[in-house]
Amino acid sequence: MKQSMLAMFNRTGAWVLLFFLVLPALISIPVSLTPKRFLSMPKGELSLRHFEKLFTSPEWLSSFAQSAIIASSTALLATILGTLCAIGLWRVSSKYSELVRAFLLLPLIIPQIISAMAFYRLWIPLGLLDSYPGLIIAHTILAGPMVLITVSASLANFDPKLEQASKNLGASNWATMRRVILPSIRPGVFAGALFAFILSWDEIVVTLFISKFNVYTLPRRMWNGIRENTDPTVAAAAVVLIAITVIAFGVSTVLSRRRAQTQND
């Protein structure tokens, strides 16, 4: 019975570890409710003043808006490019397409600091530093592989005979794409869009290099707040971000459940 003892010990350890992964992030909730002007745990009374500041300060609001614009544009662009690319690679299906696929996943794997250097290097002569297009293009290149992965996973379960049938029945390429392929990979496309949005919304390393004054995203403002390490407004922003994460997680769970359902149909 020694194994079950060990297994029980390990099970307890695993739960402790899982809570160690999640709980520390929740510290920002009490800290954001402190009535004081500096980072501290509230003693007794609670206050919403830091949330009030977060949602009334023009700086934080503009950062929220900028991040939303950049992340939505990134999600849109990366989803279009990544989905087309995934369908193309699925159509070709040769040893070259697998090579190209591996190559296109590189932006996900190459350390962010090297990507940051690369964009910084090229954005200087192109005049894209500190601009919306500069950030959106950079984030699209980083997020495209995410979409490629999720859409490819959906396509792996799509029966190529359906495409053939549609063409035999006289549908054009475009009609086949719009009426047959896209509807059946929709969950993968939505999941990819969501991942792309989150990646851009959270991205800090590349952003630090290629933005300065004009574009000041939410992670950028948080980064500065964290480095100064005094203002509880950052804690309030962290709480908002955690809430958004939990919502996005819920949405993606529903999506993947739906994906599992369409597979069973």
Place this chain on the structure above:
Amino acid sequence: MIDSLRKHVSPGWMLVAPFFMLVVVLYLGPILNILWLSLTDPEPGLQNYQKLYTNDTLLRIIWTTFRICLITTIISVAFGYSIAYAMVHAHQKRQKLMLTLLLVSFWISILVRTFSWLMLLGHNGLLNNALETLNIISEPVAFVRNELGVLIGMVHYMVPYAVLPLLVNMQTLDTRVMSASRNLGATGSQTFFRIYLPLTKPGIVAACLLVFILSLGFYVTPAILGGGKVLMVAEYISVQLLVTLKWGTAAMLAALMLFGVLALLYIMSKFMKLSTVFGGSTS
């Protein structure tokens, strides 16, 4: 001519082209440019690489990075193994809850998580305050702005990455092998160490390589929790570029990091289909 091209080139490539061109021109291009810079800036030659022999600061930074990455990898994979093992052997409902916890932590912004550790472990942080109130310590303990802080933050970030390849590996094991071992009279721990552990070796190797690769270029956590005291390669590169504007040294370090990562990826692909690690089968 266009017709003959159509015959030989699958039309699928037309759909691949936009993203492919974008990555080649705006990503691969400048990366190759950086590799080139490491050999030509400030003047052509290998002097940037010679600094590896002559410059003590550089050597110390590379050694610090290597050491921290190695310790992070060992601890994260050990933790990850424990979690993955418990998950595979848990009931379905529990398994779902465990997966949810794992994925939620995976999804929480890296900045939020790093900031949380700062609030917990900082000079005036929750832990120090609690220990002082309980009279266990008389002065705040330095948990952050040193290597300990960087390690805590990095392990916390990397554990989910370690769990995923291990989970994939453990789920494909044939449980009958373990039952056979028990039936033939082996004890539980014998079965685990002689049968289970060797069978999960591919997962362990993949998890180690993945965590190590991700740790190598890690920037956010060392910069914040290290508080300038723990200088790793990524932060050094950013200082070189944004403050002292020296591209040569930074490019050389980036080239080393890039080749290191690619070599590790190559080794990893021998142990595991990479696509399974990066989110489901893409075949």
